[in-house]
Amino acid sequence: MTSAENNRHWEECMEFAVQTARRAGQVIREAVKLDKCVTTKSSAVDLVTETDQQVEELIISTLRDRYPSHRFIGEESSAAGERCFLTDSPTWIIDPIDGTCNFVHSFPMVAVSIGFAVKKELEFGVIYHCFEETLYTARKGHGAFCNGLRLQVSKEKDVSKALILTEIGAKRDPETLKIFLGNMEKLLKAHAHGIRVIGSATLALCQVATGAADAYYQFGLHCWDIAAAAVIIREAGGVVMDTSGGPLDLMSRRVIAAGTPEMADYIVQQLHSISYERDDHDTDCISTSC
Numbered sequence: 001m002t003s004a005e006n007n008r009h010w011e012e013c014m015e016f017a018v019q020t021a022r023r024a025g026q027v028i029r030e031a032v033k034l035d036k037c038v039t040t041k042s043s044a045v046d047l048v049t050e051t052d053q054q055v056e057e058l059i060i061s062t063l064r065d066r067y068p069s070h071r072f073i074g075e076e077s078s079a080a081g082e083r084c085f086l087t088d089s090p091t092w093i094i095d096p097i098d099g100t101c102n103f104v105h106s107f108p109m110v111a112v113s114i115g116f117a118v119k120k121e122l123e124f125g126v127i128y129h130c131f132e133e134t135l136y137t138a139r140k141g142h143g144a145f146c147n148g149l150r151l152q153v154s155k156e157k158d159v160s161k162a163l164i165l166t167e168i169g170a171k172r173d174p175e176t177l178k179i180f181l182g183n184m185e186k187l188l189k190a191h192a193h194g195i196r197v198i199g200s201a202t203l204a205l206c207q208v209a210t211g212a213a214d215a216y217y218q219f220g221l222h223c224w225d226i227a228a229a230a231v232i233i234r235e236a237g238g239v240v241m242d243t244s245g246g247p248l249d250l251m252s253r254r255v256i257a258a259g260t261p262e263m264a265d266y267i268v269q270q271l272h273s274i275s276y277e278r279d280d281h282d283t284d285c286i287s288t289s290c
């Protein structure tokens with residue numbers, strides 16, 4: 001296909017992703033009122049429900065019917081053992097319920113996140129806030145939007161004038177908690193206006209894109225938490241990078257996002273790292289042969 005044909009095709013894919021995310025959000029809104037069967041994954045606080053699995057199946061089957069040649073990375077498919085790696089093929093990167101702990105507690109900060117990559121480059125992102133029915137979208141080179149209104153990140157460079165968001169991740173061992181709380185302490189001692197933990201990495205990252213938050217950082221999230229939000233933040237004029245200050249590594253389980261590079265660079269200097277196994281940890285052989 002020509003680049004113009006590709007451009008039109010990815011636009012059509014994003015429009016279909018929006019319809020699919022809205023359908024998934026409707027299922028989640030209905031399920032949140034019902035009794036939930038809750039189990040755990042990597043730790044006692046890494047929760048999953050039947051709804052996570054059903055919604056992921058709905059999303060992937062709907063997309064696969066329409067785009068049978070595409071590849072799929074899903075949070076719950078990965079938890080069930082499917083390998084998590086990008087190839088040059090068009091690939092959907094899906095978090096069916098971001099904020100599962102919130103969903104279990106009926107705390108209304110829950111999103112469906114659908115990212116899309118081609119030739120290992122993020123092309124578009126769709127994040128749908130299921131309870132507010134707020135839709136965040138962005139396509140590379142075409143801007144970022146919230147319910148159709150264009151988004152612009154904060155221009156704040158000074159951490160002492162910043163509202164910063166983060167998430168805890170799934171590990172709760174003493175060493176992890178010491179580093180997590182130490183990182184927050186460093187930023188609070190730098191007189192950040194506040195630090196917020198809302199229980200959904202994707203919705204927190206969307207607040208960086210809207211300019212309501214000046215920065216976000218986390219160790220322990222996944223590629224499906226980052227993919228869609230990275231496009232939305234970049235298209236809103238923000239930066240998304242590795243916690244080392246280098247380029248974003250989608251599979252690394254860590255991220256810093258900010259409205260300005262100055263804010264991001266300051267946070268890089270403050271953070272002590274928490275290590276998590278990469279999302280693509282068991283695919284070294286495949287990734288070199290694909």
Ligand SMILES: O=P(O)(O)O[C@H]1[C@H](O)[C@@H](O)[C@H](O)[C@H](O)[C@@H]1O
Nearest residue numbers: 098099100167169170199200201
């Ligand atoms: O599992 P879901 O999809 O709910 O994603 C959340 C992670 O579980 C948390 O560890 C992580 O800290 C973030 O809250 C992230 O949104």
Ligand SMILES: [Mg+2]
Nearest residue numbers: 075095097098
């Ligand atoms: Mg999830």
Ligand SMILES: [Mg+2]
Nearest residue numbers: 095098099225
């Ligand atoms: Mg998630």
